[in-house]
Every structure is written in C-alpha cells, then in structure tokens.
Amino acid sequence: MKGSWRNNAYFYGLVAIALWSTVSSAFKLSLNYQAPSVMLFYSSLTSTIVLFVILIAQKKLHLLRSQSRGDIMRSMTLGLLNPFAYYLVLFKAYNLLQAQEAQVLNYTWGVVMVLLSIPLLKKKVSAMDLVGVVLSFFGVLFIAVKGNLASMHFSNVTGVSLAVGSSLLWALFWIFNLRDHRDETLKLFLNFVFGTIFILIYHLIVGGLTLPGWQGLAGDVYIGLFEMGLTFVVWLKALSTAKHTARIANLIYVTPFISLIVINLVLGEAIHFSTIVGLLFIVGGILIQRVRSAL
Numbered sequence: 001m002k003g004s005w006r007n008n009a010y011f012y013g014l015v016a017i018a019l020w021s022t023v024s025s026a027f028k029l030s031l032n033y034q035a036p037s038v039m040l041f042y043s044s045l046t047s048t049i050v051l052f053v054i055l056i057a058q059k060k061l062h063l064l065r066s067q068s069r070g071d072i073m074r075s076m077t078l079g080l081l082n083p084f085a086y087y088l089v090l091f092k093a094y095n096l097l098q099a100q101e102a103q104v105l106n107y108t109w110g111v112v113m114v115l116l117s118i119p120l121l122k123k124k125v126s127a128m129d130l131v132g133v134v135l136s137f138f139g140v141l142f143i144a145v146k147g148n149l150a151s152m153h154f155s156n157v158t159g160v161s162l163a164v165g166s167s168l169l170w171a172l173f174w175i176f177n178l179r180d181h182r183d184e185t186l187k188l189f190l191n192f193v194f195g196t197i198f199i200l201i202y203h204l205i206v207g208g209l210t211l212p213g214w215q216g217l218a219g220d221v222y223i224g225l226f227e228m229g230l231t232f233v234v235w236l237k238a239l240s241t242a243k244h245t246a247r248i249a250n251l252i253y254v255t256p257f258i259s260l261i262v263i264n265l266v267l268g269e270a271i272h273f274s275t276i277v278g279l280l281f282i283v284g285g286i287l288i289q290r291v292r293s294a295l
Contacts, residue, residue, distance in 0.1 A: 012238035013248045016231050021258035023227040024103040025266040027094045030219025034212040036091035037202065039220055041209060044083045044196045046224025051189040054233055063186045074180055075187065079194030081173040083228060084202070090166040096159030099263045100271055101143055104279045105163035106170075107256050110286035111136040113171035120175050132285040139281030140164060147274030184236050192228070253283050 030039050055061050067075075094102045111133055117123045142149070144160045180187055203209035212220070225231075242248040256279055263269050 009238045009242035009248050010251075012234050012241065013251045016235040016238060017251050017255050017258065019226040019231045019234070020255050022262055022266075023223060024094075024099045024259050025262050026219055026222050026227070027091065027102075028099040028263075028267055030216055030223065031091070031095050033216030033219070034210075035208060036095050037088060037199070037206075038209060038212060039216070039223070040083065040087050040091055041196070041199045041203060042212070042217060042220035043223040043228060044087070044192055044199055046221050047083070047229035048189070048192040048196050050225055050229040051185065051192055051233075054185055054230070055189055058185060060183060060186060063183055067190075071182065072190075075190035076194045078173060078176060078180070078187070079191040080198055081169055081176070083192060083195040084198040086166055086169040086173060087228075088199075088202075089162050089169060093159050093162035093166060096156055097163060098269055099267055100260055100269055100275045102159070102163045103259055103263070104143060104256055104275055104282065105140060105160060106166050107279070107282055108136055108140055108164055109167035109170040109174070111282070112167045113174055116168075116171050116175055121178075128288055132288040134285070135288065136282045136285030139278040139285065141278075142274055142281065143278035145274075146272060147277065185233060188229075188232060253287065256283070 027039075055063075090102070090106060093106070097105075114123075114125075114129055115133065118125050140160075144155070146155055177187070200209075211217070238248050239245055260271050260275070260279075264271050
C-alpha cells in the first residue's frame, strides 16, 4: 500500500473508533459536575474553536467567503439539529440512564435513518429492511425492560425516550447533510458556530449558564475535541483515503462494544446481560439492512 502505515485508511479509522469509544464514559463523568446544557455549551464552543484551527491548517478558510445566503441558512438549520438539539437530548438521556444504556439506545440511529430515508429520500423498503427494523427495536425493548419481557416494566421511560429520540435527531441531521455537497470540514465548522449560538440563546432564556469546576471543564474540552470536532475530521480522512469505503465504514459497528469495556473499566458499571443482548439485536438489525442494500 502506498505511503507509510500512518497514511493507511485503517489507521485513521481505528483512531476515530478508539476515541469515540471513550466518550460515553466522558459524558457520564462530566455530568457529575454540571447540567447537560452547560456541558453542551462548553463542549460545543471547544469544538468550534478546534474546527476553526483545522480549517486554517487545511488552508480552507477562504471557503467562508464563498458562502451564499442559502448556504448560511442550511448551516443554521443543520446547526439547530446538531449540535444543539441532538446533543441536548442525548446529554439529558445520559443524565437519567446508565452510560451503557444511553450509548446503546442512541445507536439505533442506523435503523431510524433507514426508516426516514423512505419518505425523505424516496427509498423503497424491502422485507429484509423490515426484519432489520424489528430486530433493532426488539433490542431497544430488551434494554428498556432490562431483559424482563414478562413484566414489561420500563426502568426509566423518560431516559429511554430521550436516548432513542436522539437517534431520530441524528438520523435527520445525517440525511439532510447528505444533500449538502460543500466541504465537510467547512460544513461541520459552520454547524457548530450556529449550534453554539443557539445553545447560548437557550441559556439566555432559561438561565443556568455557569462556569463548571476544572473537572467539568476538562471533560467538556475532551468531549469537544474527541466526540464532536477532531474525531469527525479523522473519520472523514479515513473514508476519503480508503480504497473500499464500505470496509472502513463498517468499523463503526465495533464502537459500542469497545465502549462497553471502557464504561466498565472507567465508570465501574457492571455491564448487564440485557445490554449485551439488546446491542447484538440492534447491530444485527442494522447489518442486515446494510447487507441487503449492498446486494
């Protein structure tokens, strides 16, 4: 393969996966020191700064001058979805659930995106797609009742609803983002510029924006770097340098399993049998749909 091993798409892909596998633990730790909306503001602000520096390093700053009014409106809309709405809902879910539950339930965005692509992208649904949907949402149900299907007792309805709802917001963002063919780093930077502004406005209305202690602030910076900003650029580098993009893209399905190990080691959460089974159903449902679409 041409170039050093550091230019290998798998290197960039594995670095991104390794970093994303740590963020669920970072969310939960940081929430011990601040409210979800406060964590969102400082992590989003960090990501905005980091992405601005990356734009300069990539010599793409001039692209900002070429943005039309329509481009700006698209960035405002996408910024409203992500980071504002998506992370606000996701962080509140993490505040209510165990990290293992929140991260696995959020992972349903893959199957939600398939459902949304039917009305939004006019894609046809097949029997295999429906099987994938049923499998994935059975996984959600299994986690929500902690494996006790007989009692159907939901441990935290609000938390589960928020975690699954975040997957809906992410799927919407991803589909609308597919229609925007501007430079990816530029789009991401503008999304976070407007998203951070929306978060600030939110705090001006509801109040509560304070400066957290150093522990919370350190967590926010970590999240802004390795969940929201830098890691996306590394992941895009992996996809853009890959000879077979699908092989690199499939690495993303390793993330929740590694994340469970990190959650157990860092947070000390005992990983529930129901979490593992539910995750297998969710990922299995998504993979069935991906295999079907590749045929």
